[in-house]
Amino acid sequence: MSVKQVSNNADVDERLTALITNSNAIRAITSAVEGTLGPKGLDTMLVDKFGDVVITNDGVTILQMMEVNHPAARMLIKTARAQQDEIGDGTTTATVLAGSLVAEGVNQVSKGVPVSRVIEGLKGGVKNAIDLFYQSARPIESLHDPMLEKVALVAGREHLDIAELIIEAARLIGEEKLKEHNFKLSDAVKAQENAENQVFSGVIVNKLPMNEDMPRKLDETAILIVDDALEPEELGEEALSTEAGFAWYRQTQQEFIENIRKIIELKVQVVLVDRGVEAIAEEMLGDAGILVVQRVSNKELKKVAEHTGARAIKRTGLKKDPADLKRYLGVCGKVIVDEKLEQIRLLMGKGKPVATVLVGAATEEVVGERERIAKDSASAVQAAVKAGLVPGGGAIELSVARQVEELRREMRGMSAYGLDCVVSALKRPFSQIVSNAGFNPLEKLGDVIAAQMENNSDSLSINCDNGEVTDMWEIGVIDPVLVKVHALKAAGEVAEAILRIDTIIKKREDRKGEAGEGNW
Incomplete structure (x- = not known):
């Protein structure tokens, strides 16, 4: 063998080493969440160094909480988070798809297929699959469509x-x-x-009034939101030591008291404040029967403003004339203080419709998981309303995989091997769901593909309760098409990014102050 051949083989081995290293890291992440997929998926226990335990079936929670050091694995987790931010569901599916695309891509490269050809075929396959997903979707007829209830139940883990x-x-x-x-x-x-x-038209402020003498229930309430501290403007100690500074301080104190009187005269009944409230303001407003809440989170203030029609105002804005101040007020039908749950409910606002879903939990340990389940269900329902539904249980992926596979005949060159990666990845969710249910995925894969072809159906899959081929529409196993589309799109993007990496180099640490820094 010539020296040139030896050198070329070494370069190939080095590139494959980087690909295989990254593929193994992706595989490790995939294996951490794939066991949760499907109705028979199991839970994962996460334990920190202090012994605190989180038990969950939620893919994105597992990915966010697990300790990860490998850069390729971090890329996959970021992709899963992007899926969560965009759709709110389908992170496990996106992770499983990405893991399969990367593994199959590395396999093709190991056989001698150029990476560029694999990526070319992969991108084409993902694009065609996404188009086919959209073509298969059924729109929601209305918010009373029974199928929508099935979506909420499936995403809500029954x-x-x-x-x-x-x-x-x-x-x-x-x-x-x-x-x-x-x-x-x-x-x-x-x-x-x-x-x-319970569900109610209104918002929750997770605070209690500043003192027990303030009202606990109000009707037809005018609300003022102060996106600031309800305190006089501050003056430094040095300035206070001068005669002019002290005079300015006396003036601002008097102006502040006048502003509080204006609030009372406007018959405001609830004042929500972003920061602290001066003692004199608390006393004056409390004596007037006004409910005052301090240090309300910015997120909650925005929700209250949207629901009641209020406009947040800074403390300097309280100097405005009463007629101008009145335009900043919001209105809601009821305000109720719940001492037991330590929260205030503002109901039936005159602004935009806002709903709050309060999910009860028996113990503190299950609060987080119940909330995650409800959020997944809410995200799935909203996605279904936006773009429609497809059959779940891996059925639509298998149908699309068959159609993408047929496109291979039209492709020339080695990019067809990249298309094979997409076909293989689309079969992976079905195989994992069936495996988690305790059935042989190879056997059931053959059964379902044969049944889909024989009946010209894209909705046949395996009933995980009895292992029989069943129509997913009939048993209510349904998914939003957006979950499928974004999961495959995200998986394709991270797979392409991983496959493009052929060298891994450790970055040098920047040492500030060194001579020659930035002179490269």
Whole structure:
């Protein structure tokens, strides 16, 4: 063998080493979550160094909490988080798909297929599969469509009480609001120990009034939101030591008291403040029968403003004339203080419709998991309303895989091997669901593909309770098409990024102050 051949073989081995190293890291992440996939998926226990335990079936929670050092593995976790941020569901599917795409891609490269050809075929296969997903989707007829209830139940891991809450909340908010790009139904979900399951038109402020003498129940309430401290403007100690500074201090104190009197004269009944409240303001407002809450989170203030029609104001804005201040007020039908749950509910606001889904939990340990389940269900319902439904249980992926496989005949060159990666990845969710249910995935894969072809159906898969080939529409195993589309798109993007890496180099640490820094 010539010296040139030896050198070329060494370069190939080095590139394969980087690919295989990254593929193994991706595989490790995939194996951590694939056991949770499907109705028979099991839970994962996460334990930290202090012995605190989290038990969950939620893929994104596992990925976010697990300790990861490998850079390729971190890339996959970031992709799963992006899936969660965009859709709110399907992170496990995205992870499993990405793991399969990377593994199959490395396999093809190991056989001698150029990486560029694998990526070319992979991108084409993902694009065609996404188009086929959309073509197979069925739209939701209305928010009373029974299929929507099935979606909530499947995404809610068969928790009927949670699914019913989510559907009620969706109907309360309305289809138009659910289709807004920036609105997330999952943000309306709150889980709390000892709370009763309920949905109501309103928002929750997780605070109590500043003192016990303030009212606990109000009707037809005017609300003022102060996005600031309800305190006089501060002056430094040095300035106070001068005559002019002290005079300015006396003036600001008097102006502050006048501003508080204006609030009282406007017949405001609730004042929500972003920061602290001066003692004199608390006393004056309390004596006037006004409910005052300090240090309310910015997120909660925004929700209250949206629901009541209020406009947040800074403390300097309180100098405005009463007629101008009145335009900043919001209104809601009821305000109720719940001492037991340590929260305040603002109901029936005059602004935009806002729903709150309160999910009860028997113990503190299950609060987090109940909330995660409800958020997944809410995200799935909203995604279904936006773009429609496809059969679940891996059925639609197998149908699309068959159609993508047929496109291989039209492809020329080695990019067809990249297409094979997509076909193989699309079969992976079905195989994992069936395996988690205790059946032989190879045997069931053959049964389902044969049945789909014989019946010209894209909705046949395995009933995980009895192992029989069943129509997923009939048994209510349904998924939003957006979950499928974004999971495959995200998986394709991370697989392409991983496959492009042929060398791993450790970065040098920047040492500030060194001579010659930045002179490369």
